[in-house]
Amino acid sequence: MPGDYALVDLPFFQEAIMGIQEIAGMMEYDLLLCIGSGNDMAGLRRIIQNHKVDGVVLLRTMVDDPQVTFLQERRIPFVTAGSCKYKDVKQIDHDHRSACRELTSIMLMRGMKNMALLGGSEDIVVNQTRYAGVVDAHELFGKKINDNLVFLNLEGKAYVEKAVDDAIDRGCDCLLCMDDAVCAQVMRRLRERHIKVPQQVKVASFYNSSVLENNVPSITSLSFDSKELGARACKNLLRQIEGEETENRTLLPYEVVLKESTQ
Template identity: 40%
Template structure:
């Protein structure tokens, strides 16, 4: 029997067929397949050998009904993710798919907005998944609140204040503290910060790291040069204008989306980086790898 014949045969084989062929009960076959329940080693080996030869694969739907499982994991992506963030979420999704496949699970992907979790509710209401992975944590986290209230197993990629929630994250606060400390120790005592949406925990942690670096260095931070919720180019451009009027040493950006706009604005206004002002970013995706500040130096 070639591989094609095995695949076709496996689609038609049922637990009943295996039981009849081996002279065993259906319950015995089920116990052998699941590995649960009392069954002799000889019978277990007999069933497994038959399954191997005939390339039998349990029907996932039937298996799910028997165990009250869907064998699906929901992955919730932010609907407002920008081009800078997409590679991060792609990497997360690839890792999730790789691990779920090992566990014989599939992935169901949907999106949510900060103020609209309709798609998530539909996924749960229709019992499409056994658990959920949230790929962003929020201060007012409606997705996490909804899942917790409905006793749905879930984890968060990010940080949150609820210690009952399983969460996985980088240490953004410490990383941003370290970068800011390096800038301060390098003689850049006047720093400006441009940070993104403060409803996103990651941005709050990066801001906290910036503040902590000044505290640890016993240097005064100029609060007038801290610009939060920089969610569009108009706000960023306005902040850059104010910063350049103050002759600040370095602009620190909480992510590369903000950083790329800062660099574009400086270039439009004929400023040179790093001669006229230095720029640093708390993020490190590939978006800025090809950007050479020296190419914008005026001669």
């Protein structure tokens, strides 16, 4: 589990770990939580070298992921709860690209012409996947994404606030947030500027969690079952440990939840 998560990311990791624990417990396996940040793999190296685990579930994947390389070199059974671009890696993920393509397409069908995209680090695979879904949707409508309204690598409140200000100043009519953390900060900035949602600008999030559930207005978002993601990842890993064949990549379903913020 990444140690550099934001507090608003915690619901995802909690639910995924609950899914892992549920399956592991049923099969009489114990769960050992290992936390690492960035390229710091000291904890992972230690538990592998001390033979403390039979296999590993990685809860976040990076474009250049030293954890994947290390586990492949050590020939340790593992599965990623998320996609990665490495060969011969077992992956369980939600279909983020299709989900983002569908939600963006709905906004385009509703007449949005200047959509801004706000997101976090491009080093995280899921953010690249979400971006690809937005590009796909524009291409389906014969349009090109406006690069002047794409704001990525927003690591911190000040960066998000500036991105919102720039997007509004450049005439955006809809703010697409790559996740609930960014969306919560976007909504806070819009309230500070007394910009009304959805009357003056519409807002949607590519991930939903308890962070957004009490927001007024309610937020249009993509809903994923994080607990099922963890459970399916654990099932895949246990089958590998038992020497069984497993699927290389499994994509789980999603739901588009249309609410007040895009009406």
